Amino acid sequence: MIDLETRYQTILLESPADGVIQVTLNRPDRLNAMTVTMFDELESVARAVGDDRDVRVMVLTGAGKAFCAGYDLDEAEELASLPALGMLDRQERAARALSAVRAVPVPVIAAVNGPAAGGGLSLALMADIRLGSPAAKFNAAFVRIGLSAGDLGASWLLPRLIGPSAAAEIGFTGRMVEADEAERLGLLNRVTGADDLLDQTLTMAGQICANSPGGIRISKRALQANMEVTSFAAALELENRGQALLTRCDDMTEALQAFKAKRAPNFSGR
Missing domain, CATH: 3.90.226.10 (2-enoyl-CoA Hydratase; Chain A, domain 1)
Incomplete structure:
Protein backbone atom coordinates (compact mmCIF):
# COMPACT_ATOMS: atom_id res chain seq x y z
CA MET A 1 0.00 0.00 0.00
CA ALA A 210 -15.58 1.36 -13.34
CA ASN A 211 -14.04 -1.29 -15.60
CA SER A 212 -12.28 -4.56 -14.80
CA PRO A 213 -8.92 -3.91 -13.09
CA GLY A 214 -7.31 -6.87 -14.80
CA GLY A 215 -8.76 -5.93 -18.17
CA ILE A 216 -7.38 -2.40 -17.90
CA ARG A 217 -3.92 -3.59 -16.87
CA ILE A 218 -3.70 -6.10 -19.72
CA SER A 219 -5.08 -3.50 -22.14
CA LYS A 220 -2.31 -1.09 -21.21
CA ARG A 221 0.28 -3.80 -21.59
CA ALA A 222 -1.02 -4.69 -25.06
CA LEU A 223 -1.24 -1.09 -26.25
CA GLN A 224 2.32 -0.33 -25.14
CA ALA A 225 3.93 -3.58 -26.23
CA ASN A 226 2.29 -3.61 -29.64
CA MET A 227 3.82 -0.21 -30.44
CA GLU A 228 7.12 -2.05 -30.57
CA VAL A 229 6.35 -5.36 -32.28
CA THR A 230 7.15 -5.70 -35.96
CA SER A 231 4.22 -7.74 -37.23
CA PHE A 232 0.45 -8.13 -37.03
CA ALA A 233 0.94 -11.78 -36.11
CA ALA A 234 3.07 -10.85 -33.10
CA ALA A 235 0.42 -8.36 -31.98
CA LEU A 236 -2.29 -11.02 -32.24
CA GLU A 237 -0.17 -13.46 -30.25
CA LEU A 238 0.16 -10.98 -27.39
CA GLU A 239 -3.55 -10.17 -27.49
CA ASN A 240 -4.53 -13.84 -27.51
CA ARG A 241 -2.40 -14.57 -24.46
CA GLY A 242 -3.89 -11.60 -22.62
CA GLN A 243 -7.48 -12.67 -23.31
CA ALA A 244 -6.75 -16.26 -22.30
CA LEU A 245 -5.20 -15.06 -19.05
CA LEU A 246 -8.11 -12.75 -18.21
CA THR A 247 -10.73 -15.49 -18.60
CA ARG A 248 -9.03 -17.20 -15.65
CA CYS A 249 -9.45 -14.15 -13.40
CA ASP A 250 -12.40 -13.64 -11.08
CA ASP A 251 -12.97 -10.03 -12.09
CA MET A 252 -13.66 -11.05 -15.71
CA THR A 253 -16.54 -13.27 -14.60
CA GLU A 254 -17.89 -10.55 -12.30
CA ALA A 255 -17.58 -7.86 -14.97
CA LEU A 256 -19.35 -10.03 -17.57
CA GLN A 257 -22.27 -10.75 -15.27
CA ALA A 258 -22.61 -7.07 -14.35
CA PHE A 259 -22.54 -6.08 -18.02
CA LYS A 260 -25.17 -8.65 -18.94
CA ALA A 261 -27.41 -7.50 -16.10
CA LYS A 262 -27.50 -3.89 -17.25
CA ARG A 263 -27.22 -4.13 -21.05
CA ALA A 264 -30.07 -3.09 -23.32
CA PRO A 265 -32.40 -6.01 -24.20
CA ASN A 266 -31.57 -5.88 -27.94
CA PHE A 267 -27.85 -5.36 -27.51
CA SER A 268 -25.80 -8.51 -27.90
CA GLY A 269 -22.46 -6.99 -28.73
CA ARG A 270 -19.19 -8.08 -27.26
Whole structure:
Protein backbone atom coordinates (compact mmCIF):
# COMPACT_ATOMS: atom_id res chain seq x y z
CA MET A 1 0.00 0.00 0.00
CA ILE A 2 1.18 3.52 -0.78
CA ASP A 3 1.71 5.57 2.34
CA LEU A 4 0.12 8.94 1.67
CA GLU A 5 1.83 10.27 4.78
CA THR A 6 5.26 9.89 3.22
CA ARG A 7 6.87 13.29 2.83
CA TYR A 8 8.80 14.07 -0.34
CA GLN A 9 10.85 17.14 -1.13
CA THR A 10 9.49 17.66 -4.65
CA ILE A 11 6.22 15.69 -4.86
CA LEU A 12 2.84 15.66 -3.16
CA LEU A 13 0.74 12.49 -2.95
CA GLU A 14 -2.98 12.32 -2.36
CA SER A 15 -5.95 10.10 -3.17
CA PRO A 16 -8.79 12.30 -4.48
CA ALA A 17 -11.05 9.30 -5.18
CA ASP A 18 -11.14 5.57 -4.51
CA GLY A 19 -8.54 3.82 -6.61
CA VAL A 20 -6.93 7.08 -7.79
CA ILE A 21 -3.51 8.38 -6.77
CA GLN A 22 -2.65 11.97 -7.65
CA VAL A 23 1.04 12.76 -7.99
CA THR A 24 1.69 16.50 -8.00
CA LEU A 25 5.08 17.96 -8.89
CA ASN A 26 5.59 20.42 -6.06
CA ARG A 27 8.17 23.07 -6.85
CA PRO A 28 5.80 25.86 -7.90
CA ASP A 29 8.36 28.59 -7.22
CA ARG A 30 10.56 26.97 -9.91
CA LEU A 31 7.66 26.05 -12.23
CA ASN A 32 8.13 22.45 -11.05
CA ALA A 33 11.51 22.22 -12.75
CA MET A 34 13.19 18.85 -12.49
CA THR A 35 16.11 18.08 -10.23
CA VAL A 36 18.05 14.95 -9.37
CA THR A 37 15.95 14.69 -6.23
CA MET A 38 12.75 14.89 -8.25
CA PHE A 39 13.95 12.15 -10.58
CA ASP A 40 14.71 9.88 -7.64
CA GLU A 41 11.36 10.62 -5.99
CA LEU A 42 9.40 10.15 -9.22
CA GLU A 43 10.99 6.76 -9.75
CA SER A 44 10.25 5.73 -6.16
CA VAL A 45 6.61 6.86 -6.34
CA ALA A 46 6.01 5.22 -9.72
CA ARG A 47 7.33 1.89 -8.47
CA ALA A 48 5.20 2.15 -5.31
CA VAL A 49 2.10 2.83 -7.42
CA GLY A 50 2.89 -0.22 -9.54
CA ASP A 51 3.13 -2.40 -6.45
CA ASP A 52 -0.19 -1.23 -4.96
CA ARG A 53 -3.03 -3.38 -6.31
CA ASP A 54 -5.62 -0.98 -4.92
CA VAL A 55 -4.52 1.79 -7.29
CA ARG A 56 -6.50 1.81 -10.53
CA VAL A 57 -5.43 5.14 -12.06
CA MET A 58 -2.53 7.53 -11.51
CA VAL A 59 -3.02 11.26 -12.15
CA LEU A 60 0.08 13.37 -12.77
CA THR A 61 -0.05 17.16 -12.54
CA GLY A 62 1.89 20.20 -11.38
CA ALA A 63 1.45 22.64 -8.51
CA GLY A 64 0.89 26.29 -9.29
CA LYS A 65 0.93 27.70 -12.83
CA ALA A 66 3.09 25.11 -14.59
CA PHE A 67 3.08 21.40 -15.28
CA CYS A 68 6.86 21.13 -15.51
CA ALA A 69 9.40 23.61 -16.92
CA GLY A 70 11.96 20.90 -17.68
CA TYR A 71 15.36 20.51 -16.09
CA ASP A 72 16.20 23.12 -13.48
CA LEU A 73 18.63 25.52 -15.12
CA ASP A 74 20.67 25.88 -11.93
CA GLU A 75 21.46 22.16 -12.05
CA ALA A 76 21.85 22.26 -15.85
CA GLU A 77 24.84 24.59 -15.43
CA GLU A 78 26.69 21.70 -13.80
CA LEU A 79 26.28 19.35 -16.76
CA ALA A 80 29.16 20.57 -18.93
CA SER A 81 31.59 20.24 -16.02
CA LEU A 82 30.65 16.65 -15.21
CA PRO A 83 32.97 13.90 -16.45
CA ALA A 84 31.51 11.84 -19.29
CA LEU A 85 30.48 8.95 -17.06
CA GLY A 86 29.09 11.35 -14.49
CA MET A 87 26.91 12.95 -17.16
CA LEU A 88 25.82 9.52 -18.36
CA ASP A 89 24.82 8.61 -14.80
CA ARG A 90 22.82 11.84 -14.47
CA GLN A 91 21.07 11.19 -17.79
CA GLU A 92 20.29 7.59 -16.92
CA ARG A 93 18.79 8.57 -13.56
CA ALA A 94 16.42 10.92 -15.35
CA ALA A 95 15.58 8.29 -17.96
CA ARG A 96 14.89 5.67 -15.28
CA ALA A 97 12.48 8.02 -13.55
CA LEU A 98 10.45 8.80 -16.66
CA SER A 99 10.56 5.18 -17.80
CA ALA A 100 9.16 4.16 -14.40
CA VAL A 101 6.23 6.53 -14.91
CA ARG A 102 5.51 5.02 -18.32
CA ALA A 103 5.84 1.51 -16.89
CA VAL A 104 3.20 2.05 -14.18
CA PRO A 105 0.84 -0.89 -14.93
CA VAL A 106 -2.35 1.18 -14.53
CA PRO A 107 -3.42 4.10 -16.74
CA VAL A 108 -1.56 7.36 -16.17
CA ILE A 109 -3.44 10.57 -16.95
CA ALA A 110 -1.42 13.77 -17.22
CA ALA A 111 -3.45 16.81 -16.18
CA VAL A 112 -1.36 19.46 -17.92
CA ASN A 113 -2.19 22.66 -16.08
CA GLY A 114 0.41 24.93 -17.68
CA PRO A 115 3.72 24.88 -19.56
CA ALA A 116 5.38 21.51 -20.18
CA ALA A 117 8.81 22.31 -21.56
CA GLY A 118 11.80 20.14 -22.38
CA GLY A 119 11.83 17.31 -19.88
CA GLY A 120 8.32 18.39 -18.88
CA LEU A 121 7.18 17.57 -22.42
CA SER A 122 8.90 14.19 -22.15
CA LEU A 123 7.21 13.56 -18.81
CA ALA A 124 3.78 14.38 -20.29
CA LEU A 125 4.51 11.94 -23.12
CA MET A 126 4.96 9.15 -20.56
CA ALA A 127 1.26 9.35 -19.69
CA ASP A 128 -1.29 7.23 -21.52
CA ILE A 129 -3.75 10.12 -21.74
CA ARG A 130 -3.17 13.88 -21.61
CA LEU A 131 -5.82 16.44 -20.70
CA GLY A 132 -4.88 20.10 -20.71
CA SER A 133 -6.29 23.37 -19.48
CA PRO A 134 -6.26 26.33 -21.90
CA ALA A 135 -3.00 27.34 -20.18
CA ALA A 136 -1.26 24.13 -21.26
CA LYS A 137 1.58 24.61 -23.71
CA PHE A 138 4.48 22.48 -24.87
CA ASN A 139 7.92 22.90 -26.37
CA ALA A 140 11.00 20.81 -26.98
CA ALA A 141 13.28 23.29 -25.30
CA PHE A 142 16.35 21.05 -25.49
CA VAL A 143 17.69 22.66 -28.68
CA ARG A 144 17.42 26.10 -27.08
CA ILE A 145 20.09 25.18 -24.54
CA GLY A 146 22.38 23.35 -26.96
CA LEU A 147 21.05 19.84 -26.39
CA SER A 148 19.21 17.35 -28.61
CA ALA A 149 15.46 17.00 -28.93
CA GLY A 150 16.21 13.29 -28.65
CA ASP A 151 15.94 13.29 -24.88
CA LEU A 152 14.09 11.19 -22.29
CA GLY A 153 12.09 9.26 -24.84
CA ALA A 154 10.73 12.25 -26.78
CA SER A 155 12.27 11.20 -30.10
CA TRP A 156 10.51 7.82 -29.87
CA LEU A 157 7.15 8.83 -28.43
CA LEU A 158 6.44 12.18 -30.08
CA PRO A 159 6.62 10.99 -33.73
CA ARG A 160 4.35 8.06 -32.89
CA LEU A 161 1.87 10.41 -31.27
CA ILE A 162 1.70 13.28 -33.77
CA GLY A 163 3.62 12.02 -36.82
CA PRO A 164 7.28 12.44 -37.83
CA SER A 165 6.95 15.74 -39.72
CA ALA A 166 5.12 17.57 -36.94
CA ALA A 167 7.54 16.12 -34.39
CA ALA A 168 10.51 17.27 -36.49
CA GLU A 169 9.19 20.82 -36.73
CA ILE A 170 8.56 21.04 -33.00
CA GLY A 171 11.92 19.44 -32.22
CA PHE A 172 14.00 21.56 -34.60
CA THR A 173 12.41 24.95 -33.87
CA GLY A 174 11.83 24.61 -30.14
CA ARG A 175 8.70 26.71 -30.66
CA MET A 176 5.79 26.75 -28.25
CA VAL A 177 2.72 24.65 -29.05
CA GLU A 178 -0.39 26.17 -27.45
CA ALA A 179 -3.24 24.06 -26.08
CA ASP A 180 -5.58 24.30 -29.08
CA GLU A 181 -2.85 23.25 -31.51
CA ALA A 182 -1.74 20.48 -29.17
CA GLU A 183 -5.29 19.11 -29.23
CA ARG A 184 -5.42 19.27 -33.05
CA LEU A 185 -2.10 17.45 -33.32
CA GLY A 186 -3.14 14.75 -30.85
CA LEU A 187 -0.63 15.81 -28.22
CA LEU A 188 -3.60 16.52 -25.96
CA ASN A 189 -6.64 14.25 -25.91
CA ARG A 190 -8.78 17.19 -24.86
CA VAL A 191 -8.61 20.82 -23.77
CA THR A 192 -10.78 21.36 -20.71
CA GLY A 193 -12.30 24.51 -19.31
CA ALA A 194 -10.14 27.03 -17.50
CA ASP A 195 -11.12 25.81 -14.03
CA ASP A 196 -12.18 22.17 -14.40
CA LEU A 197 -9.04 20.34 -15.49
CA LEU A 198 -8.83 18.17 -12.39
CA ASP A 199 -12.60 17.65 -12.31
CA GLN A 200 -12.58 16.35 -15.88
CA THR A 201 -9.47 14.28 -15.14
CA LEU A 202 -11.13 12.64 -12.14
CA THR A 203 -14.29 12.01 -14.16
CA MET A 204 -12.22 10.13 -16.72
CA ALA A 205 -10.39 8.30 -13.94
CA GLY A 206 -13.77 7.23 -12.56
CA GLN A 207 -14.81 5.87 -15.95
CA ILE A 208 -11.63 3.80 -16.05
CA CYS A 209 -12.07 2.60 -12.47
CA ALA A 210 -15.58 1.36 -13.34
CA ASN A 211 -14.04 -1.29 -15.60
CA SER A 212 -12.28 -4.56 -14.80
CA PRO A 213 -8.92 -3.91 -13.09
CA GLY A 214 -7.31 -6.87 -14.80
CA GLY A 215 -8.76 -5.93 -18.17
CA ILE A 216 -7.38 -2.40 -17.90
CA ARG A 217 -3.92 -3.59 -16.87
CA ILE A 218 -3.70 -6.10 -19.72
CA SER A 219 -5.08 -3.50 -22.14
CA LYS A 220 -2.31 -1.09 -21.21
CA ARG A 221 0.28 -3.80 -21.59
CA ALA A 222 -1.02 -4.69 -25.06
CA LEU A 223 -1.24 -1.09 -26.25
CA GLN A 224 2.32 -0.33 -25.14
CA ALA A 225 3.93 -3.58 -26.23
CA ASN A 226 2.29 -3.61 -29.64
CA MET A 227 3.82 -0.21 -30.44
CA GLU A 228 7.12 -2.05 -30.57
CA VAL A 229 6.35 -5.36 -32.28
CA THR A 230 7.15 -5.70 -35.96
CA SER A 231 4.22 -7.74 -37.23
CA PHE A 232 0.45 -8.13 -37.03
CA ALA A 233 0.94 -11.78 -36.11
CA ALA A 234 3.07 -10.85 -33.10
CA ALA A 235 0.42 -8.36 -31.98
CA LEU A 236 -2.29 -11.02 -32.24
CA GLU A 237 -0.17 -13.46 -30.25
CA LEU A 238 0.16 -10.98 -27.39
CA GLU A 239 -3.55 -10.17 -27.49
CA ASN A 240 -4.53 -13.84 -27.51
CA ARG A 241 -2.40 -14.57 -24.46
CA GLY A 242 -3.89 -11.60 -22.62
CA GLN A 243 -7.48 -12.67 -23.31
CA ALA A 244 -6.75 -16.26 -22.30
CA LEU A 245 -5.20 -15.06 -19.05
CA LEU A 246 -8.11 -12.75 -18.21
CA THR A 247 -10.73 -15.49 -18.60
CA ARG A 248 -9.03 -17.20 -15.65
CA CYS A 249 -9.45 -14.15 -13.40
CA ASP A 250 -12.40 -13.64 -11.08
CA ASP A 251 -12.97 -10.03 -12.09
CA MET A 252 -13.66 -11.05 -15.71
CA THR A 253 -16.54 -13.27 -14.60
CA GLU A 254 -17.89 -10.55 -12.30
CA ALA A 255 -17.58 -7.86 -14.97
CA LEU A 256 -19.35 -10.03 -17.57
CA GLN A 257 -22.27 -10.75 -15.27
CA ALA A 258 -22.61 -7.07 -14.35
CA PHE A 259 -22.54 -6.08 -18.02
CA LYS A 260 -25.17 -8.65 -18.94
CA ALA A 261 -27.41 -7.50 -16.10
CA LYS A 262 -27.50 -3.89 -17.25
CA ARG A 263 -27.22 -4.13 -21.05
CA ALA A 264 -30.07 -3.09 -23.32
CA PRO A 265 -32.40 -6.01 -24.20
CA ASN A 266 -31.57 -5.88 -27.94
CA PHE A 267 -27.85 -5.36 -27.51
CA SER A 268 -25.80 -8.51 -27.90
CA GLY A 269 -22.46 -6.99 -28.73
CA ARG A 270 -19.19 -8.08 -27.26
